Amino acid sequence: MDRKSIRPTSDELKRFIPLQALNAQQLDLLAGVAVIRSARPGEVLMELGSDDNHTFFLLQGSLVLDSADRQRLEIHDDDASARSPIALLRPRKYRVVAHTPVRYVLIDNAYLEDIARSHGATSGVEGYEVSGDLANESTAFEDQLSSLMLADLKQDRLQLPSLPEVALRIGRALEDGISDAHKIARIIQCDPVITAKLIKAANSAFYGGRNPVESCAAAVVRLGGDVTHKLVLSFALRELFQSDSKQLQKRMRELWKHSTQVAAICYVLAKKDTRFKAEQAMLAGLLHDIGIVAILNYARNFPDEAMHAQVIDQAVQSLRAEIGGMILNQWGFPADFVIAAVEAEAWMRDQGDVPDYCDLVIIAQLHSYIGDNRYQHLPSIDEVPAQSRLALGELTPHMSLKILEQAKDRIAHAESLLNL
Known part of the structure; x- marks a missing residue:
């Protein structure tokens, strides 16, 4: 089979962020015009400074990207960055070479523009039409990030940060009416870093008494349950x-x-x-x-x-x-x-x-x-x-x-x- 006749499936296209805003009909249309290409290790996919009119997506393998200032990036197919187009900006800011055997999707940008115009695509596609100067590219990405995040938000696909476990456990304990300082301290002591911070806080200028406290339980007694909870929350949030x-x-x-x-x-x-x-x-x-x-x-x-x-x-x-x-x-x-x-x-x-x-x-x-x-x-x-x-x-x-x-x-x- 001629390599140009190898087409991606709609599911393969949906893995890429800028294409997730397309509906099923638009994805089917794009799958009919996109092609899958293969490259051997050492083969050049694009040259630094080239101004071609294609968008590349990595399906399998790994690529090496070299910039004019000798910065080197390596992208694997399971990296988060591989869900976005490879070396998007034009003229190209990187020379892209296959590091391992690779398979990649190649899309003529004219098709993306036609789909966006003819089928009412959101800026999920239009964000990748733009070529030329950096200012225009930046504007497109502004729309891209906001619109795709909003779409994921509305469709309940957006992963929100989780509250750290120690903060959750103390909150539940206080809601259950647990006020014993030793029981609360045992929960906090599951996290040695927060334990140390709480003892330091209890001895700080804000809360310090005449004698320093040396244990987590003593810190909880000095601070009280509510203040302890608020401080543990504050300390735990830092890791987010x-x-x-x-x-x-x-x-x-x-x-x-x-x-x-x-x-x-x-x-x-x-x-x-x-x-x-x-x-x-x-x-x-x-x-x-x-x-x-x-x-x-x-x-x-x-x-x-x-x-x-x-x-x-x-x-x-x-x-x-x-x-x-x-x-x-x-x-x-x-x-x-x-x-x-x-x-x-x-x-x-x-x-x-x-x-x-x-x-x-x-x-x-x-x-x-x-x-x-x-x-x-x-x-x-x-x-x-x-x-x-x-x-x-x-x-x-x-x-x-x-x-x-x-x-x-x-x-x-x-x-x-x-x-x-």
Whole structure:
């Protein structure tokens, strides 16, 4: 059989992210025009700088990608990156060579464009029509990431982060009415890292007594069940802010830094407005951007070369609130936390006279941006309705700076607590 007559099946095409937005009819049409090719080890699939009009997907085997600056990548068919097109950008940024015997799908981009135009395909296909300059490619990927993630979300295919087991077990124990410090400590001690952090927290400037505690049970007694639970949750969440992609890990570190800063400011503001529980305020601040963790994890499915800042920013802007609310609902958090995640950037939200934790998160975020370039694009603290509901005194930008200055030690302590 001539190799050009070997066609992929619809199921083979559905494994690739940009084609998952196609319906059955569109997949059948594409399967009829796509071809499967084979290559021997050492055979070149594409040259660096070429401007061909095809999209490549790896079915079997492994490839080596060499860039102009001598960076080398190796892609195996079971890697997450193999679910996306190989070396998509044109002119090509890599020379692609078969490392082992490989099979790959080759699609003429003209067919993708025809299907998108004639059959109403979503940007799942259109996102891969674009060739030429990097700006156009970035715009296409922005749409691609957001639209595919939304489609997976609506069809219940999106994998959301799971709450760490130790936090779940303590939550269940407290719900069951268990208050014995030794029983709670036994649960915590299943995680030695969190155990050490809890003892350090109990001896910190926030909670330390006259004599230091040396055991987990003593720490639980000093802190109490509710504070222990909130702190364990906070410590356990740190492990979710991780990625195996160097590029996305940088975003995770920035996100953790922002979240801990907002959490620390929430803690300090809650101490000034005693209608709030300080640890609950801190946790609400820490969780307000949890949706972005899921977005960054989803972005791992895309090739690193496509992960420009604007791609992530577009998906974050579109989906962070909805996904954050879903995660906290799935984890069983109270409505206060869900609302804070969903509406944390609804700067002008006006919910009457009674303050809530979302008000604290909004004010804490605006405080965190003072001195940052982003602040000039945001409303002034004295303009947002949240400030009038909180018992924090007159909050002008000048007074906010004064508050931050007066509380800088407490904010620093709270941040260090979350980074034990």
